[in-house]
Amino acid sequence: MHTLRLAATSMTPEVDFDFAHHRLSLKGESYPENAQAFYQPLIEALGNYCASLHHTEVTVDVALAYFNSASTKALFSLFGVLNQAGARGNHIVMNWRHDPEDDTILEFGQELADDFVALEVRCMELA
Template sequence: MSDFSISGTQSTPAIQGVWGSGTLSMQGDSYPENSYELFHQVFEWVQRYLAEAGRPLQLELRLLYLNTSSIKAMMDIFDLLEEAHHKGKPVAVNWHYDNRNERVAELAEEFKEDCTFPFEIVGHD
């Protein structure tokens, strides 16, 4: 299949999906005018990867701020990962955050509570 990349803007995260390594990374703020438009292609890529790749999928997140619609989109992506995990597919999330930004750590903790797959929250100085 194929890789994909979305350039980040002031209000949208940079997003890269690398099929060969099984990684999906997102960096930056996420408060787009239309989160469905932004995250729909991410959701479809994750669905395809989980259905076709037969290899682990790793999400590497460095998200700084998410608005309500972005949070909903991330919940939908995590639901896909949860479903895959229950089917025995290896999936994992590493959510990196700056130790000075407790709000992001709290948000990541809230997501983690609903997930049974490996979900690490990694603070950095």
């Protein structure tokens, strides 16, 4: 399966979905004008990838310094797709990296862990 790569802009994160090596990463800030338009293609690509998985180990690195309200909603849908893959017997590890001083982003990571029980969410401080 191909790799999905998007360079970061000031308002969208760097996307590196290396499907062949089962390593996915989101890094940077996210406040596009239309979050739905930015995330929908990512959600679809991820859905196709996840449908092809069988008992696979997948690592997801998320290091988002800031995301706006509309991105929050879109990210929740994106992680929902991963959670479904986890529920089908794949081992999905999500490294949720947050600024040590940023309780909001840490709390969001903890909520993901509570909601998406088929994901192994590891909250860790940004290096």
